[in-house]
Amino acid sequence: MKVKVISIPVLDQEKALQFYTEKLGFVKKIDVPLGGGTRWLTVVSxxxxxxxxxxLEPAPNHFEPAKVYQQALFEAGIPWTQFNVDDTQKEYERLVNLGVEFSIQPTEMGTVKVAVFNDNCGNNIQIVQML
Known part of the structure; x- marks a missing residue:
């Protein structure tokens, strides 16, 4: 088995696309209209x-349990997922300069250094550096 696609629920696909490409530096891979204003929209590193x-899954707008779960995780400060980085401090500073809001600044926790930011699409996302 291989991981090909992971899903992150977003409240607004266009806003998510802008954030994930312009702020985080991902690249749009697939963008196929599905009707009803939704798209099969993926980004890659x-x-x-x-x-x-x-x-960038629009599920919270079409499936109430997904919206409730996403909101509960966000309010509890729990990251939806994590992205690995080479240098948490450097990435933190780059993103702060782009206006990204962090709920947890770079913090060492054993063998990792983590920080958590708001993706402005309903999720907390954690960045992790292996020490």
Missing amino acids: QEEQDGPEIL
């Missing part, structure tokens, strides 16, 4: 364009 895709 600029460094690994043949790697796993992130589906």
Whole structure:
């Protein structure tokens, strides 16, 4: 088995696309209209364009339990997912300069250094550096 696509629920696909590409530096991979104003919309890491895709999933707008779960995680401060980075402090500073809001600044926790930011699409996302 291989991981090909992971899903991140977003409240607004266009806003998510802008955030994930313009702020985080991902690259749009697939954008196919599905009707009803939704799209099969994926982004990939600029460094690994043949790697796993992130589906910017509009589920919270169409499936109430997904919206409730997303909101509960966000309010509890729990990240939806994590992205690995080479240097948490450097990435934190880059993103803060782009206006990204962090709920947890770079913090060492054992063998990792983590920080958590708001993706402005309903999710907390954690960045992790392996120490």
